[in-house]
Amino acid sequence: MLTKTPKPAYKRFIGTSLKAIFFAEALGFAVSYGVYYKLNTDRAFRLYMYQNHSWVLEGYYQLGERIGGHKTRDLDKQVWSNEGKI
Structure with a gap:
């Protein structure tokens, strides 16, 4: 055995x-x-990240601009300034 x-x-x-x-x-x-999914789908979450953790949002914007040529940064700032949030 x-x-x-x-x-x-x-x-x-x-x-x-x-x-x-x-x-x-x-x-x-x-x-x-x-x-990433939350940043991609929720503008309110992007505003929270803009106010508290801007380095994460900056990386998200750079990734979108390099890969897809998206102008999410400009659109977000325009919407937030029209709403008086920034």
């Missing part, structure tokens, strides 16, 4: 480390996609 021996400690450490890294990357991707 074959006897079972436990895995060496370094193999268990590597396995759990890889699982943790994969989970952290998947969670980071999900959060970043959620923020």
